[in-house]
Amino acid sequence: MTLPTYFLSHGGGPWPFMMDQVGHLYARLDASLRDLPRQIGITPKALLVITAHWEGRDFMLSSSPKPPMIYDYGGFPPHTYTVQYPAPGAPALAAQVQHMLEAGGHRALLDDQRGFDHGTFSALYPVYPNADVPIVQLSLKSGLDPREHLEAGRLLAPLRDQGVLIIGSGLSYHNLRAFNAAGAAASHAFDAWLRATMTLPPEQRTARLMQWEQAPAARMAHPREEHLLPLMVALGAAEQDAATVPYHEDAFMGALAVSSFRLG
Template identity: 45%
Template sequence: MQPILFVSHGGGPLPILNHPSHSDMLRAFAEILDYLHAHFAKPDAIVYVSAHWEREPVAITSAATPELFYDYYNFPPESYALKYPVPGAPKLAADLQQRLEAVGIEAVLDDSRGLDHGVFIPGLLLHPDADIPTLQISLQKGLSAERHLKIGEALQGLAAENILVIGSGYSFHNMQAFFGPDNANDNAKNQAFEDWILTTLAEPDNAARQHQLINWEEAPHARFCHPREEHLLPLHVCVGAAGDAPLQRSWSFTALNKRGSCHLWK
């Protein structure tokens, strides 16, 4: 049995470069790693849903030996020499395609697209041995909150098959605020949205929880925290995949002067 995990994966390769702005995030990831080791066996495979891939229809990486896609720019040369040589999972990819299409979500297999940094950065932090078969599912263009809950629901059986599902995004993703002057007003907006996330995920009724996530734009300062929602929607996929399972643990941290969070269901 595996959990469902949402991670806020930081700014590009900065966590792996041990950038001072991400020291608290690295502390949170070390705690997550300890928790995974203490409570769960090694997964047989890992399915990532990353904020950094949008396709119509939904796409699934299916290469037997996936390459890496260094989808960040203007970082030090060592950022582009990172390796994460995980095996792929072609049979699992085909199975996921069938599961998605069974609930009315068209899906295609892609054997050429590499794993982006929404996969290999948290992968290097949580599973650095790179020996667990790993694949990636795209977001669906249009970025419908309801649709991404549905994508998650198609993944509900994976945890019982010892397959770890990881939604990789960021609970706060306003690039201007990340790199602009630190100020109390922006920080208060950031914290209000983080509080809303925790309250929503702790909602015991799954239907009510999904209703709030579908209407996430009504949350405090929602569009300040997510001018575009691609980094939030992996959280929706996780909630859909978790089903009625309760939120088990959350971890908060500060990176680039803003609060972020990770969440686990089992």
């Protein structure tokens, strides 16, 4: 079975652990993530998560068998700095991914100290609440070149036939200085372009995404593109497959348009 790939808009901070306070804001995202196991149909052997919250000079891979937690957010309730998502790591998969990337000309390094950041544990807690699927995190590469990340995804495509679910975890709109009504127009313009682009035939879709900065409101939606780049890896790993939209919201945080994508 060839698994799909996903780009997930992962929401803000530790939201799944604050549903009694923010559930009204995250109900649709939460429901979409909880539906992923049904969509996939099987439990993956492992997850490879390209996280927007980790960058290295080269591609980096988490290789600890028991990754710790990284609370990479501020201003949240005290209990959110003690939450645990005790999914196991997968050192053998990390080494395999390293080999696949290096065989394709991309230097990749293992990091046996790296823990799960909220781009991983917040996105995956609703999907696999028992934390029983092994996870390897893949960093972005500094420079944030979309083509390098697309090429990395192409090299990793064979994992889809080996029971590994490839997930790009980011956010389709990420301008924290306008994460409210001030960003509404930009988020809607960019999201409409992105959803239309994802429906195009593969060659046209890839070409447009490689030139994403030319999209309407592109730099307003992504002043810095780290939350968009995980999409390029997910795309590269399923470049010939059709895309669907498992999650879309027109009034995220009251005003913003955000989306997630499935390929395959």
